[in-house]
Amino acid sequence: MKFTKIITVLALSAAVSSTAFAQEKGSATKAEAYLSKGELTEAQSEIENAVGYEKYKLESKGKPVVVKEKTLETQGDVYSTIARTAETPAEEIPVDIEKAMSAYNEIKKRKEDGGKETSSYKAIWDNQGADLATGAIKPSKVDDLWGHFFNIGAEAFNDQEYTKAMDNFKLALLVKNDTTTGKYGFYASALAEEEAAEEDAAAVRETTMMFINKLFEMNYHDPQQYYSLLRYAAEDAAPAEERLDDLKYEMRDAEGTIEKSTKTKEQSQERYDYYTKGGGRKYGSARQKAAQAKTEVDEANAELTAAQATLDAATKEVAELEGKTDAVYEECLQIAIKGAENNPGNPTLTSQMVSYYVKLDKLDEAIASVQSAIDKDPTDEGMNFNLAVLYDQASEKARSNGDEAKADELFNKATDQYKKVIEINPESKNGLFNLGALYYNRAAAYNKEMQDLPMKGMNYADPAKAKELEAKMLEYAKMSAPYAEKVSELAPDESKYLVLLSRIYYMTKENDKLEAVNQKLESME
Known part of the structure; x- marks a missing residue:
């Protein structure tokens, strides 16, 4: 993730008054005096005593504590000053901010309840107008x-x-909860996570999630927030996906072994039955051959x-x-749906949504979702x-399920839709x-069916029937050639386009063209 925008540093003036007040024991005034002289330990002790004394007086008289x-x-x-002091330990700063x-x-609550803007409220929450000397806006204490x-x-x-x-x-x-802070906090934490040591990455990610959720609370929905959520969620599936890939190879090998051993067993069993029922006796080795066949059967079993x-x-x-x-895919789908809803027209989030619909085998929902996006912008090449x-x-799914009529209908829709993409962009390589x-x-x-x-x-x-299937094969091969030739012209150094073209020419028996393409492929190795 790269964020290059430079944040303008705000020019804010100090909010703490430097005016000295007459000292009074256990009072706010005395605490202010300590504060103005930078005697923060004394100021903290004095103001806590002052707050405690006021509460004590009111409680002792049975009055509401205000x-x-x-x-x-x-x-x-x-506490605002203590939080900003360089000597304050980092772990204590959040506590000091919370107390301030x-x-x-x-x-602020008293103003909201009573409607009266006191001088304290104005100093804390309202900007103080322009400084006569500099013309700069003097911020409120909270903004400062x-x-x-x-x-x-x-x-x-x-x-x-x-x-x-x-x-x-x-x-x-x-x-202060504001989107500017949340946004750049999110950017910073996302970048910090990329640079963090492995043992620190989890803690940094928690902070990133905090910023993302704060932004959501403020109804701020940057696409980057959803990209991060999708990445985090998808990581949970990564180990299982890797294992599934390994298992596919294991299953393929096991199925191959079953097919091979089944044939071996059948052939050896036939030989065993032959020799044990009198076959080959005139050669004097029937018993030995039967024993060999039996061993092969046992090994195959x-x-x-x-x-x-x-x-x-x-x-x-x-x-x-897969469960x-x-x-995880369902979680990612819901993130992508929410992201797309809050960022209409965002191609990345829409594509992610479609991707997870497909992974969950929800093709009908995926088609409906993409069609809805196309209805809003029929010329959107990516959505088409x-x-x-x-x-x-x-x-392909319908054909694998044996529904040839449905498969042919969807095949025709696919060809029409690809043609629409090419109509929008005649040089669309995809x-x-x-x-x-x-x-x-x-x-x-059709060729496999014929074979x-x-x-x-x-x-x-x-x-x-063979002639009919061969004609179908050649018909579709010739239909594919112009598109493969065009994309190969647009990207002559892209091997996958040339491989497709080579297979087409092999099928159509256009040997001169096939030789030229194969020579180019060999030169690229």
Whole structure:
């Protein structure tokens, strides 16, 4: 994640008055005097005694405990100053800010309840007008406290000290909830997370999540917030996805072993039956050959048992892991949906939403979602391409389920949609390649169907059917060629486009073209 915007440092004046007041024991006035001289320990002790004494007097008389606003203001000033003092330990600063804001917020609450703007309220919460000497706006005490930490964070951000920036934006947010602080705090923490040592990354991520949630509370929905949430959630599925990939290879190997061992067992069993029933006796080695066949049967059975056990265990583990990944995908889908709703037209969030619909095998919902986006902007190349891919995938799914009519309907929708993408952008490499591949794959399917026809000697048992399938294969291969040729012209050094073209020419028996493409592929190795 790269954020290059430079934050302007705010010029805020000091809010603590330097005017000395007459000292009075246990009073806010005396605390202010200590504060003005920088005697913070004495000021803190004095203001706590003053607040405590006022509460004691009121409680002892059975009256409601209402500390004077001036005392509360001074209490806030003392802790505000302590929070900004360099000598204050970092872990104590949040506590000092909270104590300052508790006092300031009590005065704000009284104004909201009673409607009266006292001098203390105005000093704490209202800007104080322009400074006559400099013309600069004198901030309120709250803005001054907020600005202190925001400015440090801004300077650190500009100096690429992202952890320091994050920490100070976090402190600024304790003073005042505002989107500027939350936004740059989020940016800083996200960048700090990228640089953090492994043992520190989790704590930094918690801070990033805090900023994201604070921004949501303020109804601020930057796409970057959703990108981070999607990345965090997707990481939970990564180990399971890696294991699923490994299991696919294990299952494929086990299935291959089962197929091979089954054939071996059948052939060896036939030989065993032959020799044990009298076959081959005239050669004098029937008993030996029967024993060899029996050994082969036993070995094949052992391989079958082991392979089946591997396959069964892998199948069970796949089901469990897919349950876990589906739960993560559903979480990601909901994040993407919310992000897309709050950022209409954002192509990344819409694409992520479609991606998770597909992973959850919710193709109908994905198609409806993309179609809705296209309805708002029919010329959106990306959304039109997404819809074509979805029709393409839905066609393959229907065909694998044996619904040929549905598959053909969706195949036609996919071709029409890819053509629409090319109409919007005649040089769309993705559109050209996918349409060429779609036609080629259909040709390859007809070729396989032809190859699987029963044979009669060296010829097909049904030559008319074979001829029909061959014609279909050539028809679709020739339909794919113009799109593969066009995308290869647009990107002559992209090998995957040339590979597609090579396969098409092999199928159509255009040998001169095939040789030229293969020579180019060889030169690229």
